[in-house]
Amino acid sequence: MSEFDAIVVGAGPAGSSSAIKLASSGLNVLLVERADPPGSKNVSGGILWGNELAQIIPDWEKNAPLERYVLSKGTGLLTEDSLISIDFRSKKFEKNKTGYSVLRAKFDQFLANKAKASGATLVTGVTVDRVAVKDKKIIGVEQDGDVITSDVVILAEGANPRVAIDSGLRKPIGDRDVAIGIKEVIRLPEATINERFNLRGSQGYAGEYVLGFLPGGVKAGGFLYTNKDTISIGAVVNSADLRANNSTYSYNIMEQFVTHPFIAPYIEGGKVEEYSAHLVCEGGIRSVPKLSGDGYMIAGDSASLSFSNGLVIQGMNYAITSGIAAAETAIAAKSRNNYSADSLKSYDEKLASKYVLEDMKTFKGIEGVTWSNLMHKAVPKMAENIFFDLFYETGQPKRHLYEILLESTAGSGMTKSQLILEAYRAARRM
Amino acid sequence: MVLWHGPTPRVAMESSTSSGDIVALKMIVMMKQVPDAEEIFIDPVKYTLNRSQARGIINPSDENALEAALKIKEKEGGDITVISMGPPQAESAIIECMGRGADRGILITDRVFAAADTYATSLTLAAAVKKIGDFDIIFAGESTTDSGTGHVGPGVAEFLGIDQVTYTVDSRIESGMLTAERELEDGIEVVSTKPPVLVTVLINSNLPRRSRLRLKVDAIRKGVEKWDHDTLSLPVDWVGLKGSPTLVGALKIPEERKRESRPVKLEEIPALVDELVKKGIIKIGDDA
Numbered sequence: 257m258s259e260f261d262a263i264v265v266g267a268g269p270a271g272s273s274s275a276i277k278l279a280s281s282g283l284n285v286l287l288v289e290r291a292d293p294p295g296s297k298n299v300s301g302g303i304l305w306g307n308e309l310a311q312i313i314p315d316w317e318k319n320a321p322l323e324r325y326v327l328s329k330g331t332g333l334l335t336e337d338s339l340i341s342i343d344f345r346s347k348k349f350e351k352n353k354t355g356y357s358v359l360r361a362k363f364d365q366f367l368a369n370k371a372k373a374s375g376a377t378l379v380t381g382v383t384v385d386r387v388a389v390k391d392k393k394i395i396g397v398e399q400d401g402d403v404i405t406s407d408v409v410i411l412a413e414g415a416n417p418r419v420a421i422d423s424g425l426r427k428p429i430g431d432r433d434v435a436i437g438i439k440e441v442i443r444l445p446e447a448t449i450n451e452r453f454n455l456r457g458s459q460g461y462a463g464e465y466v467l468g469f470l471p472g473g474v475k476a477g478g479f480l481y482t483n484k485d486t487i488s489i490g491a492v493v494n495s496a497d498l499r500a501n502n503s504t505y506s507y508n509i510m511e512q513f514v515t516h517p518f519i520a521p522y523i524e525g526g527k528v529e530e531y532s533a534h535l536v537c538e539g540g541i542r543s544v545p546k547l548s549g550d551g552y553m554i555a556g557d558s559a560s561l562s563f564s565n566g567l568v569i570q571g572m573n574y575a576i577t578s579g580i581a582a583a584e585t586a587i588a589a590k591s592r593n594n595y596s597a598d599s600l601k602s603y604d605e606k607l608a609s610k611y612v613l614e615d616m617k618t619f620k621g622i623e624g625v626t627w628s629n630l631m632h633k634a635v636p637k638m639a640e641n642i643f644f645d646l647f648y649e650t651g652q653p654k655r656h657l658y659e660i661l662l663e664s665t666a667g668s669g670m671t672k673s674q675l676i677l678e679a680y681r682a683a684r685r686m
Numbered sequence: 687m688v689l690w691h692g693p694t695p696r697v698a699m700e701s702s703t704s705s706g707d708i709v710a711l712k713m714i715v716m717m718k719q720v721p722d723a724e725e726i727f728i729d730p731v732k733y734t735l736n737r738s739q740a741r742g743i744i745n746p747s748d749e750n751a752l753e754a755a756l757k758i759k760e761k762e763g764g765d766i767t768v769i770s771m772g773p774p775q776a777e778s779a780i781i782e783c784m785g786r787g788a789d790r791g792i793l794i795t796d797r798v799f800a801a802a803d804t805y806a807t808s809l810t811l812a813a814a815v816k817k818i819g820d821f822d823i824i825f826a827g828e829s830t831t832d833s834g835t836g837h838v839g840p841g842v843a844e845f846l847g848i849d850q851v852t853y854t855v856d857s858r859i860e861s862g863m864l865t866a867e868r869e870l871e872d873g874i875e876v877v878s879t880k881p882p883v884l885v886t887v888l889i890n891s892n893l894p895r896r897s898r899l900r901l902k903v904d905a906i907r908k909g910v911e912k913w914d915h916d917t918l919s920l921p922v923d924w925v926g927l928k929g930s931p932t933l934v935g936a937l938k939i940p941e942e943r944k945r946e947s948r949p950v951k952l953e954e955i956p957a958l959v960d961e962l963v964k965k966g967i968i969k970i971g972d973d974a
Contacts, residue, residue: 379785381785400900404899
């Protein structure tokens, strides 16, 4: 007889969602989180996309600590001198809210407290060492030599899943699986933020940028999200590139981004309140490990369930969906009293039938595009050349766009055949 | 379990032998939850401390006090009760102490205790110790990071009328006596005394252990007892703001004076020195 029906490791969106579902279905669940309070070790951007939380917290839009809703979604290319951007803002987002900026220190606490209120036993400030194994079956978790038993263990540890790795349930994280994320939270008066981003009330801006101005071979992206009275700004740097370019440091890239002439004015006069760094899942479907087995399931970032196509970065919605799916699987397994790999296999099936694995399969290989030289080196420079030529009055006769386009490829640093090949790949994968 | 052979006048506990004077060592740790000093900032307008965003932690020297008690428990056996006075959210700090090995947690919480100074706090805690009943050693941190008076430990000892050993960096049980090392300005003083005794422990005097999942799960199941002024049979006038003789007259942050600088030529120096003397900023005399 196990002490708990389920032990959930990690009280982020995946773990807490799972625990809420399990506990409110009457299961005896232990939720363990190394941070005290939950969320204090987190470095998410972060925009929460979608409405997944409604499944477990119907009134979440009213009660969760949300900062602003995304009215305006920006995508931009930055070169040394220029910013080429699309700012899509729509009244449609006002009616159908699709994304909210959140500060995870508050948000994760809210979710963990919901789990506690639903009846889960929440333990914070303790790091689980590994899963406990007996007769080749996972029987709970191990910490400091003690074993706490449960029928099933749900690992939702985030992007650096030490328990899963140390227990041999997934391969160690490699350069291709993760990027390095750096984030600052900068305090500014609410009115200043509204003015700078052309927003009102709880309207918000979420922007992602290709940092096309970086010298050498390092590729990185930037993000900028508005909160109520802070701005979350950060860079996501390719870890394989960093390893290959010893003289480049991620914090310098972050500095170059926040001091860029067309980014710096957004945060001018603000006070840096947080500075943090963390791994970011960027490996796509290729990084996803075996999702379940005898007595365990892996959810959220621990299972590399995240999505990024250069236009949008999503992780929390995948985490919540997978956390709930793991809980549903555990609930069904309990009713059958069967926690074997076969019984838990329905977790994989659930994810495959939801958008989580569907998206990741559809966009298989997308990380090859988002981290391609085409996106980071050629496209920003070409775009700059095209727009500059289009709008700059030289006193000469005007030329066709096609001619400008052809010419701009010359300054991109890639040969024409490389460009065509990469552009074809990108078009196929996006 | 090794039993306590001290010359204590305590009555025998459940673990006692027929002789009636051998009982398990009973320790009490006094702990306060304080805001994490790293997360406190000064309000730029009101000049008050803004604690709203600071998470609650165990007062650092109280962690050392608990560790001192746990080390003795490991060697001699016995049990540890953690008591804390504070708002309901201080419960999490008590659970953390139990996660490290304390056996019982009591939160002394009541709106009427609010705004107590060190006198009223000591009185309230002493009343709680009396209610607990028998004890051998009370451990307390030397002072808290959010007020820093160092009054409360000694205050409790005074109200209880027991010995106290302050500023300790190490303590142990030696043939029924508590032997403690006090870190003083000119060296270490080794003191031995008969329990019951109150010991205050210096910050960084030991390495506090981390909590264990097993013990924390058990602690949550066991729960934290909550005592109010009724439980302690304390008149309302004796506690909280009413029971506090301390009056804070004013709290000011001195204004920073702007300083100016400019390069000067060598020959200007005598005139500048004269000016400083005239303004009374410096003095030149025979004894200088």
